[in-house]
Amino acid sequence: MIALFIMIPAAAAFMIALAGKMHRRVPQAVSVLATGSLFILSIACIVMMAQASSAGRAPILIFRTGNWLPPAGIPLIIDALSAFMLAVMNLIAVSVAVYSISYVKKYTDTWKFYTLFMLMVSGINGVLLSGDIFNMYVFLEIAAISGYFLVAFGTEAEELEASFKYAVMGSVASIFILLGIAFLYSRTSTLNLAGIASAVSAMDPNEGVLLLISVLFLMGFGLKAALVPFHGWLPYAHSSAPAPISAMLSGVSIKVLGIYALARIFFNVIGMSPAVSGVIIALAVISMLAGSILAFGQTDIKRLFAYSSISQIGYVALGLGIGTPLGIMGALFHLCNHSVFKSLLFLNSGAIERVTGTRDLGRMHAVASEYPVVGYTNLIASSSICGIPPLGGFWSKLIIIFACMQAGRPALAFIAVAVSALTLAYYFKALTPALFGASGLAESRARADLPLSMAGPMLLLAVLSIIGFIMLMPNTANKLLKDASSVLSEGNSYARTVSDTFIPPADTARTPKARGGLK
Amino acid sequence: MITYMLCLVLFLVGLYCVLRKRNLIKIIIGIGIMDYAVNLFLVLIGYRSGGRAPIFSKDQVISNMVDPLPQAMALTAIVIGLSLTLLLVSVAIRIYDRYGTFDITKIDRLKG
Numbered sequence: 001m002i003a004l005f006i007m008i009p010a011a012a013a014f015m016i017a018l019a020g021k022m023h024r025r026v027p028q029a030v031s032v033l034a035t036g037s038l039f040i041l042s043i044a045c046i047v048m049m050a051q052a053s054s055a056g057r058a059p060i061l062i063f064r065t066g067n068w069l070p071p072a073g074i075p076l077i078i079d080a081l082s083a084f085m086l087a088v089m090n091l092i093a094v095s096v097a098v099y100s101i102s103y104v105k106k107y108t109d110t111w112k113f114y115t116l117f118m119l120m121v122s123g124i125n126g127v128l129l130s131g132d133i134f135n136m137y138v139f140l141e142i143a144a145i146s147g148y149f150l151v152a153f154g155t156e157a158e159e160l161e162a163s164f165k166y167a168v169m170g171s172v173a174s175i176f177i178l179l180g181i182a183f184l185y186s187r188t189s190t191l192n193l194a195g196i197a198s199a200v201s202a203m204d205p206n207e208g209v210l211l212l213i214s215v216l217f218l219m220g221f222g223l224k225a226a227l228v229p230f231h232g233w234l235p236y237a238h239s240s241a242p243a244p245i246s247a248m249l250s251g252v253s254i255k256v257l258g259i260y261a262l263a264r265i266f267f268n269v270i271g272m273s274p275a276v277s278g279v280i281i282a283l284a285v286i287s288m289l290a291g292s293i294l295a296f297g298q299t300d301i302k303r304l305f306a307y308s309s310i311s312q313i314g315y316v317a318l319g320l321g322i323g324t325p326l327g328i329m330g331a332l333f334h335l336c337n338h339s340v341f342k343s344l345l346f347l348n349s350g351a352i353e354r355v356t357g358t359r360d361l362g363r364m365h366a367v368a369s370e371y372p373v374v375g376y377t378n379l380i381a382s383s384s385i386c387g388i389p390p391l392g393g394f395w396s397k398l399i400i401i402f403a404c405m406q407a408g409r410p411a412l413a414f415i416a417v418a419v420s421a422l423t424l425a426y427y428f429k430a431l432t433p434a435l436f437g438a439s440g441l442a443e444s445r446a447r448a449d450l451p452l453s454m455a456g457p458m459l460l461l462a463v464l465s466i467i468g469f470i471m472l473m474p475n476t477a478n479k480l481l482k483d484a485s486s487v488l489s490e491g492n493s494y495a496r497t498v499s500d501t502f503i504p505p506a507d508t509a510r511t512p513k514a515r516g517g518l519k
Numbered sequence: 520m521i522t523y524m525l526c527l528v529l530f531l532v533g534l535y536c537v538l539r540k541r542n543l544i545k546i547i548i549g550i551g552i553m554d555y556a557v558n559l560f561l562v563l564i565g566y567r568s569g570g571r572a573p574i575f576s577k578d579q580v581i582s583n584m585v586d587p588l589p590q591a592m593a594l595t596a597i598v599i600g601l602s603l604t605l606l607l608v609s610v611a612i613r614i615y616d617r618y619g620t621f622d623i624t625k626i627d628r629l630k631g
Contacts, residue, residue, distance in 0.1 A: 134592055141599045148606055157617035161626050164610045168546060171603050172537060175553050178596055179530075182557065185589065186564035236629050 002063040002076045004041060005086065005129055006139075008034050009122035013115045020111025027114035028101050034118060035094040038125070042086040046480060049083050053483065060497050062131070075131035075192070077498060080483035081332075082128045085260055088336045089128070091464075092251045092343045093121050095457035096244045099347050102451040103244055103354075113153060113242075120146035120248065124256050131498065133181055133269070134191045140177070140257050144170050144224070147253055151241040162240035169233040173223035180216035183209060197269045197495035205273060214276050217265055218283075225258020227317060228287040231310050238306035243350025246302060250309045251343035255335055259316055268487070268494040272323055280321035285415055287314030292422040296429075299361050301349050304430055305342065311419060312338045312385065318416065319400045320488075322407050329485040330399030337384070337392045337468055344381040344461040348374060351454055352434075364434040373455045375435045377462040382431055384465045386424040392468020522563060530556035543611045543621045547604065554600040558593040565589035 012034035020027040048061065061078040068074075078086070097117070104110045123143025130136040148170065152163030185191060187209050188199035203210065223230035234254075238246045266272055266280075291311025298304040316338070319331025349359065351374045356364050368375020384391035387398075397420055404413035487494060533556055536549025565586035573587035611621070618626050 134595070138595060138599070141603075145599075145602055145606060148610075152610055152613075155613055157614075158629050160610055160614045160617060161629055164543070164607065164614060164626075167603070167607055167610065168537065168550065171550050171607075172534075172553070174599075175550075175557055178557050179560065181592075182561050182564060182589070185592075191588070191592075240629065 001041075002045075002061055002078055002129060003065070005038060005125040006076075006122050008038055008041075009118045009125065013118035013122065016111055016118065017115045020114065024110065027111040028097075031097045031114045031118055032094070032101070035090065035097040035121060038121070039087070039090040039094045042083065042090045045078055046083045046087055049078070049080060049483070050480070062498065074135050075498070076129040077131035077193075078129060079487050079494070079497070080480070081260075081264075081485075081487040084332065084336070084480055084484040085256065086125065086128050088339050089124055089252045089256060090121075092247065092339055093124075095343060095347070095461055096248050099247075099350070099454050099457045100244045101453040103242065103350055103454065107154065107242075113150070116146045116150050116153075117245075117248070119143075120150065120253075124252055127256050127261060131193050132191050133184065133193055133196065133265070136193075136261060136264075137174075137177060137181060140224070140261065141174060143253060143257060144174065147237075147245075147249055150245045151237050151249070153242055153245070159240045162236035166233045166237040169223060169230075173220045173230070175220075176216050177220035180213050180220060183213050183216070187213075193264070193269050194495040194498035197271075200270055201495075205271070210270065211275075214266070214270060214273075217262070217270075218276070218279065221258055221262040221265070222283065223258075224254065225262060225317070226254050226287075226310050226313055227258075227283040228290050228310065228314070229283070231287070231290075234310060235303050235306045238309065238346075239300060239302040243302075243346055243353065246305075246349070247343040247346035250306065250346055251339040254309065254313060255316075255339055259313065259320070259335060263320055263488055267320075267489075277321045277323050280317055281412065284314045284317035284321055285412065287311065287317065288415065288419040289314075292419050292426065295426045298430070301352065301359050301361055301364075301430075301434070302346070304361070304426070305345050305349060308385065308423065308427070309338075309342055311423065312342070314419075315397065315400055315416065318412065319403060322403055322409070322412070323489070324403055324407050325485060325489040326399060326406055327403035328488050329481055330396055330403050332485050332488075333399060333481055334393075334396035337396045337465070340461050340465050340468065341381045341384050341393060344377060344458060344465065345385075347454070347458050347461070348378045348381065351450055351458065352378075354454070355450055361430055361434050366436065368435040371450060373450060373458065377458045378431065378435060380462045380465060382427045384468070386427055387420045388424075392465050395468070523560075526556055526560050526563060529559065532556075541622050541624055543614065543623055543626075544608075546623065547607045547611065550607065551600065551604060554596065554603075558596050558600075561589045561593040561596065 012030050016027040016030050045061065063076040065074050065076065100113070104113050107113065120143050123139045123146060126139030127136055127143065130139060148163055148167040151166055152160050184196060188196050190196055190199060200210070219230070226234040238250050241249060266276060288311050291307050291314060295304055295307035295311065298307060316331045316335045319327045319334065352364065352367060353359050355371050355374060356367060358364060368379070380391065384393040387394045397416065401413045401416050404416060530553055533549045533552030536552060537546055540546055540549060565588065567583060567585050570583045570585040573584045573590070614626060615621060620626065
């Protein structure tokens with residue numbers, strides 16, 4: 001059942017490639033059905049894990065491909081963190097699939113768009129599920145290369161330039177990741193994440209190889225996550241991509257391929273040393289400051305949102321770098337919130353582009369009075385990112401700030417509050433004239449209207465951002481967030497849980513010696 | 520030991536190409552060289568001294584064999600590198616149609 005997360009989008013991609021040219025509704029129907037079923041499946045997984053943990057078993061699901069035992073086999077593992085992220089990311093995928101129905105009408109060959117989009121979804125799900133480090137790399141490449149193609153989809157000059165620069169920087173990062181995997185394999189002789197974790201915990205933590213591997217992974221995954229020295233590709237790629245793809249890239253790719261992979265490897269596999277958390281905190285602080293300051297002068301709405309993404313990912317990395325359970329919980333909650341808001345904002349920017357015909361903030365006036373759906377969803381998402389109570393972003397930033405104070409670093413808390421104020425400043429400086437300014441200055445041109453398939457996902461995501469604080473309600477949804485963060489905060493519990501819990505293969509004649517062995 | 524050093528030199532040559540060359544095609548070749556260096560490194564770390572190739576044959580007794588898993592990883596990485604090169608070259612061809620040049624210092628319409 002776990003393999004369905006990868007099989008459904010891959011099968012959808014191939015079906016669209018074969019049958020997509022027959023009728024223009026075929027790729028749209030297939031992709032909406034596929035992403036919808038993935039989202040329902042991820043909710044079912046969360047329910048199953050809640051049942052398992054309330055029944056006293058460990059909340060983890062393992063699928064061994066081909067029934068081969070590790071270290072020769074590749075397991076697909078859903079634990080609380082993967083289930084949480086699967087639900088959020090597949091929700092964004094459904095919204096983007098529905099939104100694309102009207103948006104891609106301006107391109108030819110729309111079936112290619114849907115094929116690449118479903119391949120990207122299968123890559124993202126694969127990274128979240130993979131229990132084997134090289135498998136994670138392969139799915140990361142699938143998602144990343146689909147992303148490079150999709151950024152260039154419009155084949156205008158600027159989109160091609162952005163795609164080339166993104167592809168070159170991204171592939172250098174992937175090569176660093178592969179080099180890190182090679183060093184890690186050469187030292188531990190296993191590719192299984194749980195196996196590597198147990199091998200690394202038996203090593204001397206000051207070994208030079210571990211330092212080299214940490215640096216290589218920080219560089220590689222840091223570029224995928226757009227932490228600041230490695231953020232150069234993000235304003236190009238996110239502003240030149242088609243709007244639903246910007247939403248996928250900014251709301252899903254940098255979270256999964258960057259932050260999730262970084263967190264999984266550093267918390268569960270290699271182990272966070274004070275040096276590594278110090279470096280992550282430093283990168284996070286620089287990201288928060290640089291993203292906010294660079295966002296001030298932007299006139300293109302999508303570039304503004306792209307720099308804001310850099311800043312908010314800095315918040316998530318700050319929470320992860322602090323490493324206390326409260327910090328990790330705040331980081332994961334902010335990651336979930338930011339996916340919802342930033343996707344909403346990028347879908348919104350596509351809607352604005354459609355109804356006003358421009359992306360330049362200086363030329364838009366009073367969008368909210370003529371198109372209330374667009375204007376007010378934009379207001380909700382921007383307020384939520386700035387941290388205005390009682391919207392969801394306020395709670396996640398509050399938890400991160402509390403975690404900084406609790407960890408004894410008030411300077412970081414002060415920086416987080418200052419960056420939040422800066423965020424408020426540039427969002428409202430940029431968006432208030434565009435959304436609520438005087439409408440007399442608008443040029444008269446033919447107004448396009450907003451189709452329901454574009455408005456629907458935006459409304460859904462706006463509603464979710466308002467009720468986002470439900471994740472913090474004690475004893476209901478709070479449990480999911482706590483389980484997800486405890487996977488990371490008790491790092492070596494991952495290896496223990498995986499080796500203690502498994503679904504036995506079909507043959508029941510198993511020797512006890514072969515039962516728990518992951519070496 | 521010397522082979523690892525040469526592998527590192529190859530990697531650095533590729534990295535230099537990506538960073539300093541101005542022609543798009545040379546940048547793509549640089550990424551290819553880095554890919555080859557990492558694949559070579561993967562195969563090198565699988566080497567066991569005195570081992571033979573890890574090919575199964577029915578009537579031979581295998582005493583010492585090199586590690587086959589990095590070779591599988593290298594094959595996968597070669598395929599990934601292939602699809603990446605395909606993407607980069609097709610984008611470069613389209614860029615030439617739009618911009619009329621392969622020089623990356625002139626392909627700069629996106630403002631920072």
